[in-house]
Amino acid sequence: MRIDLARMQRRLDALTTPALGGTPAGGMNRLALTDADRDARDLFVAWLREEQLDPRVDDFGNIYGRRAGSAPALPPVLIGSHLDTVPGGGRFDGILGIVAALEVVSALNAAGRETRHPIEIVNWTNEEGARFTPAMLASGAVTGVFAREWVYARTDRQGRSFGDELARIGYRGDESARLGPIAASLELHIEQGPILEAGGESVGIVEGVVGIRWCRVTVRGQSAHAGPTPMTARRDAMVAAARMVVAARDLARARGDFNATVGDLTPTPGVVNVIPPVVTFSLDLRGRDDTTLEAVVADDLRKRLDHIAAEEGVRYDLAVEWSVSPTPFAPAIKDRAEALCRARGYSVRRLWAGAGHDSQYLARVAPAAMLFTPTIGGLSHCETEDAPWPDIAKAADTLLALAVELADDGEP
Ligand SMILES: [Zn+2]
Structure with missing residues (x-):
């Protein structure tokens, strides 16, 4: 045959x-x-x-x-x-x-x-x-x-x-x-x-x-004018979100047991000369076991985002919108x-x-x-x-x- x-x-x-x-x-x-x-x-x-x-x-x-x-x-x-x-x-x-x-x-x-x-x-x-x-x-x-x-x-x-x-x-x-x-x-x-x-x-x-978690992260800072606001006095949701995207990538690389991807990111109001007060982004996490994914969402990643939020003077919310084992x-x-x-x-x-x-x-x-x-x-x-x-x-x-x-x- x-x-x-x-x-x-x-x-x-x-x-x-x-x-x-x-x-x-x-x-x-x-x-x-x-x-x-x-x-x-x-x-x-x-x-x-x-x-x-x-x-x-x-x-x-x-x-x-x-x-x-x-x-x-x-x-x-x-x-x-x-x-x-x-x-x-x-x-x-x-x-x-x-x-x-x-x-x-x-x-x-x-x-x-x-x-x-x-x-x-x-x-x-x-x-x-x-x-x-x-x-x-x-x-x-x-x-x-x-x-x-x-x-x-x-x-x-x-x-x-x-x-x-x-x-x-x-x-x-x-x-x-x-x-x-x-x-x-x-x-x-x-x-x-x-x-x-x-x-x-x-x-x-x-x-x-692999199992999947689809999360949505919403970062909230302070809207202000791009010109008069000194670089040291900002609560910039975009900068915080950007650091969070990199932090997710770095954590996934360091652990090696899950993948993290941000494929969608939206600033509000999305205007050239406005420091954005709100940025939302998607976070697609994939791994071979649920315990890993749960630990990443609840603990490892959360700690890194908490740290960034504190440094940047913003608040954030992370919601798990879809989950597959x-x-x-x-x-x-x-x-x-x-x-x-x-x-x-x-x-x-x-x-x-x-x-x-x-x-x-x-x-x-x-x-x-x-x-x-x-x-x-x-x-x-x-x-x-x-x-x-x-x-x-x-x-x-x-x-x-x-x-x-x-x-x-x-x-x-
Ligand atoms: Zn196919």
């Missing part, structure tokens, strides 16, 4: 043509539930039929295809990812996982290889959350995180709803088609960061998806994946996923795991996103072997 790398490349090319959202610069614009998304789905469905996988579509537009097992009553091993992209995104994020899932089935079919458990492949709707927030909407819905009416009522910037757009493109299927019980869930994805490339490893085994993946599947890589002589590393993936919701209902491939320059969610095919071949081969092991044994 072998992965056919040329077939994977052909399928990835076919899913990223200009008609399906490919951009002149080699990237992708394929927001969820657009015409381009519909056309990509149509192609996926055609391939499912070619592989005798009898496609089914659930009421969130998730598309499944099942390859029967020799014990058909057993729950399937699920393999999936997503066809939607961010605007100005790349050709590999999500799409590679779909192509790899298809390849597992194509390789099994070509070899006439039976498995005990069925193998089911899936395309999840709206993984990116670029059109309808939040991300991972449809995998969340089928794993009990979101209610259907709430999902259907999500609107894009033009006010069009998820439910209407799903019906418009012809992919509003049946509740009865939803994901049933599964034995395990697998996903292959590009790393979207620089770690595997820097280490020279071909395959990443994902320890889990880390999702560790199934240890037994990770061990199997690593053993398979080592037996084949593939260089391998374990690493945490810093971005969200559908697999973190699947981990709520079944043992789940992800494989990463290196990403050139660590760049993703951009048009130059690229991944080396020799490494993809190794990761896809590992995915195939892992899926077969799980589908034959049943127990992760």
